[in-house]
Amino acid sequence: MNTSLKQARSVAAQQxxxxxxxxxxxxxxxxxxxxxxxxxxxxxxMRALSFAKYDSxxxxxxxxxxxxxxxxxAVLTTLPVPTQDEITAxxxxxxxxxxxxxxxxxxxxxxxxxxxxxxxxxxxKKYVYIDSKIQHFAPGDLPVDSQHWHVDGTxxxxxxxxxxxxxxxxxxxxxxxxxxxxxxxxxxxxSSEHCATLFAAAPVTLTLPELIANFDDLDRQVRxxxxxxxxxxxxxxxxxxxxxxxxxxxxxxAGWRLWIRCAETDRRVELTSSIxxxxxxxxxxxxxxxxx
Numbered sequence: 001m002n003t004s005l006k007q008a009r010s011v012a013a014q015q016x017x018x019x020x021x022x023x024x025x026x027x028x029x030x031x032x033x034x035x036x037x038x039x040x041x042x043x044x045x046m047r048a049l050s051f052a053k054y055d056s057x058x059x060x061x062x063x064x065x066x067x068x069x070x071x072x073x074a075v076l077t078t079l080p081v082p083t084q085d086e087i088t089a090x091x092x093x094x095x096x097x098x099x100x101x102x103x104x105x106x107x108x109x110x111x112x113x114x115x116x117x118x119x120x121x122x123x124x125k126k127y128v129y130i131d132s133k134i135q136h137f138a139p140g141d142l143p144v145d146s147q148h149w150h151v152d153g154t155x156x157x158x159x160x161x162x163x164x165x166x167x168x169x170x171x172x173x174x175x176x177x178x179x180x181x182x183x184x185x186x187x188x189x190x191s192s193e194h195c196a197t198l199f200a201a202a203p204v205t206l207t208l209p210e211l212i213a214n215f216d217d218l219d220r221q222v223r224x225x226x227x228x229x230x231x232x233x234x235x236x237x238x239x240x241x242x243x244x245x246x247x248x249x250x251x252x253x254a255g256w257r258l259w260i261r262c263a264e265t266d267r268r269v270e271l272t273s274s275i276x277x278x279x280x281x282x283x284x285x286x287x288x289x290x291x292x
Contacts, residue, residue: 019286044180047179065178067208076239132260138254144248149219151244188232189237
């Protein structure tokens with residue numbers, strides 16, 4: 001399956017879908033095509049350790065725990081903010097593409113960012129992948145179909161273990177937060193601040209079920225706490241990890257944005273179906289008159 005897509009940019013060609021809040025690929029809880037299983041054994045980073053004790057239970061109750069999110073968000077460097085013309089001239093985007101391949105295929109702007117990102121890679125994980133999007137936002141548009149607080153790289157289980165507990169999908173939050181393996185680590189870049197990702201700026205502790213079907217309750221609790229937060233600066237490369245709470249924010253102004261995420265993980269990813277065609281889609285509330 002393709003991990004890169006080259007296409008011309010225009011406002012008229014921008015894909016727009018109705019915002020539902022259900023999640024769409026980045027931070028998603030919606031059922032979606034899953035990556036192919038790796039040929040090697042399941043890696044510790046993605047091992048769903050919390051399910052074992054539920055094998056012998058007659059009911060579907062799930063225990064709760066104190067979920068501590070250290071929120072390891074940090075700004076590493078800030079690059080010159082590109083012009084709108086520089087963004088639209090950069091025609092290539094990526095979906096789970098190995099970083100060396102992405103650097104070879106990237107347009108000029110993305111390549112400069114990736115080369116800067118490469119200097120911050122820790123090397124503690126086996127694989128390094130690149131996702132990117134170039135999107136044009138009208139005021140109020142969202143980059144993904146969710147504004148929920150969430151973490152990336154959850155240990156998501158979609159097999160009979162989740163089905164036995166009455167769900168098509170369960171995220172093993174206890175294994176991610178309290179497990180022995182380090183979570184995946186991320187670098188992120190966005191070219192402008194008119195649609196900036198919001199990161200929790202301080203540690204957060206919540207009471208959560210060990211296994212969650214979605215981020216609804218987590219989001220409600222974080223919002224109720226009015227957690228201190230920081231918007232990612234324009235042109236900045238930031239570091240966070242699978243324990244760092246963040247969420248999407250609606251665009252405040254019209255314009256183009258380049259977003260890039262670099263993921264360091266021990267999980268080998270091979271896509272079984274192409275999802276890159278929707279990677280540049282934006283999500284618009286129904287009140288903005290979107291039909292369909």
